[in-house]
Amino acid sequence: MFDTMVITKAVAAFCGALLVFLLGNWAAMELYVPRNANAPQAYIIDTGADDEPAEDVVELTFEEAFEMADAAAGSRLWSQCRACHSLEEGRNGVGPYLYGIVNREIGDVAGFNYSGALPQAGDVWTPEILSAFIESPSGVAPGTSMNFRGISSVEDRANLIAYIESES
Template sequence: MFDTMVITKTVAAFCGALLVFLLGNWAASALYVSQNADAPQAYAIDTGEEDADAEPEVELTFEEAFEVADADAGSRVWSQCRACHQLEAGNNGVGPYLHGVVDRPIGAADGFNYSGALAQVGEVWSPANLNTFIANPAGSAEGTSMSFRGISDVQDRANLIAYIQSQS
């Protein structure tokens, strides 16, 4: 029963299986191991423990952000407004058209029925008034029918106002 042929077949099967496992390991290492495994860490999660004594970042004021506003970046933010507003003069949507809105009297878009709550904002849509209103519409004009939640980033608001102003 245990002649040399059986022993030879058993050893050959064992060596063949070992060869298949070694080739599989080599192929998997070549396919799935990152080429940048020894590269420095791409980002670190800040836990707040290391830089406790570092200076806090100073947030831009709206005036500073508006001075460096980028109308091209504002065109990307405009996609949030596009659902309800138009930039063509006289073309009202769910909201009033925004063509020439900067420095236009509040509530002066022809053909649009305003809710009356905008009197709390001011008399003219100055960039500062627009900034306040876009940041939190319901908070700056209680009772407004505009259900937009607002834009929290001051630079995004400045870019949006610059875009609207450039398209007017």
């Protein structure tokens, strides 16, 4: 079945197809790439953007952001949390209820089965600890069953905590 003639035809077909693609590439380069594509620019317009020094962006600390927090802005962020949590006292969902969570003891919701990855009992959910947990739940409590990637913006975390505190 595979004699010399079949192999010769297959190799000739491959070489012919390669030749067609190479000729197509050459024709496209001649048509669409200008001859002076590698030449230096004829003139440069100075916009002055390079002369100005870059301004340093000052990061807010969480304490500063929490002082200026806007609970109304936090209500928009609450939609990410309400899929698993509730702001009604005693109503657990996939996660524990968050009513009164600020300054509440960690892991102190009756009737909720925690994963055991949270910080030690006796600690309280201060706004700073909440902010760190909301930023990266698995970073604060490795092995937590909370499947949330976190909120990186300091202002957003402060607004969300202010909203939760205002609703409590």
